[in-house]
Amino acid sequence: MKILLTGGLGFIGSHTAVDLMERGHDVVIADNLSNSKIEVLDKIKQITGKEAKFYQIDICDLDALDKLFEENKDIFGVIHFAGYKAVGESVAKPLMYYENNLISTFNLLKVMQKYNCKNIVFSSSATVYSPKNVMPLTEDADLGASNPYGRTKLFNEHILRDFQFVNPDYDVVLLRYFNPIGAHESGLLGEDPNGIPNNLMPYICKVAVGELDHLNIFGNDYKTKDGTGVRDYIHVVDLARAHSLSIEKIIREGRIGFKVYNLGTGTGYSVLDIVNAFNRVNGDLVKYEIAARRPGDIDECYASPKLAEEELGFKAEKTLDEMCKSSYQYQKNNKK
Ligand code: NAD
Ligand code: UD1
Numbered sequence: 001m002k003i004l005l006t007g008g009l010g011f012i013g014s015h016t017a018v019d020l021m022e023r024g025h026d027v028v029i030a031d032n033l034s035n036s037k038i039e040v041l042d043k044i045k046q047i048t049g050k051e052a053k054f055y056q057i058d059i060c061d062l063d064a065l066d067k068l069f070e071e072n073k074d075i076f077g078v079i080h081f082a083g084y085k086a087v088g089e090s091v092a093k094p095l096m097y098y099e100n101n102l103i104s105t106f107n108l109l110k111v112m113q114k115y116n117c118k119n120i121v122f123s124s125s126a127t128v129y130s131p132k133n134v135m136p137l138t139e140d141a142d143l144g145a146s147n148p149y150g151r152t153k154l155f156n157e158h159i160l161r162d163f164q165f166v167n168p169d170y171d172v173v174l175l176r177y178f179n180p181i182g183a184h185e186s187g188l189l190g191e192d193p194n195g196i197p198n199n200l201m202p203y204i205c206k207v208a209v210g211e212l213d214h215l216n217i218f219g220n221d222y223k224t225k226d227g228t229g230v231r232d233y234i235h236v237v238d239l240a241r242a243h244s245l246s247i248e249k250i251i252r253e254g255r256i257g258f259k260v261y262n263l264g265t266g267t268g269y270s271v272l273d274i275v276n277a278f279n280r281v282n283g284d285l286v287k288y289e290i291a292a293r294r295p296g297d298i299d300e301c302y303a304s305p306k307l308a309e310e311e312l313g314f315k316a317e318k319t320l321d322e323m324c325k326s327s328y329q330y331q332k333n334n335k336k
Contacts, residue, residue: 002026003247004068004075006059006104007082008052009036011191012123012180015240016079017044017052018189023244027052028072030059031082035194043188059104062111069115077119077171077250079243080108083152087127087296088198090149101152102159109163120160121173121246126232126264126301128154128176135268136304139176139260146296157260164258171256173246178232178264178303180239182323183330190330191236200271201233201323204278205331208285215286217271219293224300228271232264232302235318235326239263245312264303265316278324285328 003020007013008029014036017027021044029041029052041054053072057064059082069075083101084090090097105122112120129137130144145154157174164172181201183190196212197203206212220227242263250256269277275286308314 001076002074004028004078006030006080009040010081013081014040014189015236016243018047019240019244021048021050030055030057032058047186059107062107065107065111069111075117077247079121081123087147087149091147094148097148097152105156119171119250122160124157124174124176125153126176126178131298135300136302138304139262139307171250172258174260176262178234180236181233181327182235183326187329187333192334201327204286205327208328209331209335215288216291217288218291220290222299224270226270226272229297230268230270230300232268234265234316235323238316238318242314245314249312261308262303262305264305266303266305268300268302277320281321281324282328
């Protein structure tokens with residue numbers, strides 16, 4: 001089937017493009033390169049031996065999106081990755097986040113209706129859950145985002161739910177990612193944020209290759225087994241597969257309606273678990289110091305992955321060691 005990936009040259013989108021293409025689907029990518037590089041397109045081709053059709057467009061440009069659909073009337077479904085994702089930046093520039101992350105969805109839904117394309121998978125996040133929930137998080141846990149980025153995800157979820165309610169012939173799948181890390185085994189695709197990374201694994205990788213001196217561990221007095229924050233890290237290659245499984249469930253079942261799935265492993269690892277695994281697998285490369293807590297961080301966050309397993313047949317397979325190894329491999333290949 002022909003699948004449109006908005007933001008398909010980004011970290012998760014590029015891995016999903018590979019997975020879909022390896023399963024025999026045709027992939028069309030729309031990306032404005034605001035947080036990705038055109039070289040990724042060639043890397044996807046190197047891995048799969050196939051070419052994805054590429055449009056360098058902004059999804060907020062309704063005419064450009066319309067033209068894409070006009071030229072690809074047979075798009076079966078859309079996986080909507082495109083969006084800004086940095087929490088700190090969203091606090092500093094809320095309008096930029098609301099505009100990009102919401103207008104893109106409005107445009108997509110309008111154009112999908114015009115061209116009778118009835119299936120959409122949306123990149124949501126564990127950040128939509130209220131911090132007050134008990135772990136593990138099930139899909140019916142309380143919602144409540146605490147920063148503009150998180151609110152764009154929550155608003156998008158509401159928009160898509162309301163849209164599907166009055167358009168029951170549409171299939172809408174919300175995928176709530178936990179903490180995606182790791183990289184493709186080829187070493188060609190991975191995550192390479194601009195500037196100093198905010199998130200743990202990209203920061204660790206930059207310390208490991210000598211671009212940063214040491215890791216600051218944000219707090220060691222959380223209510224966790226070793227005092228450092230616990231999260232549910234999932235390999236991006238596993239995560240990518242869950243998108244293909246969502247699309248294939250729609251293809252197989254014909255109509256699935258409105259669905260929400262957590263994508264995590266169900267296992268929580270602490271910051272120290274990650275640092276220790278990384279050093280064990282890659283050599284003793286990462287020094288750390290204990291620093292103050294980062295505002296807004298919570299003790300623990302991990303998924304109940306049961307629903308995705310039961311309904312999508314999705315189970316994360318890759319280990320923490322594989323996540324650490326592949327992340328470092330990619331960083332070494334992309335050393336500045
Ligand atoms: P990414 O920044 O690597 O990829 C997003 C891509 O979208 C980039 O290639 C960017 O150039 C493109 N883009 C942004 N705005 C666009 C627009 N208006 N028009 C066209 N292209 C546009 O991010 P990612 O890590 O691959 O995340 C993909 C999605 O998953 C995002 O929506 C993100 O919020 C969500 N998500 C990511 C994480 C994570 O930890 N990486 C966790 C939960 C949810
Ligand atoms: C981040 C996002 C969140 C998103 C989630 C999943 C932020 C503030 N939040 O949350 O919106 O849904 O990823 O992708 O970006 N840590 C350190 N030192 C560092 C960096 C992180 O100790 O330099 C710790 C954090 O305190 C946390 C853990 O590492 O305990 C993971 O942090 P991070 O990778 O930023 O992910 P989340 O906080 O889960």
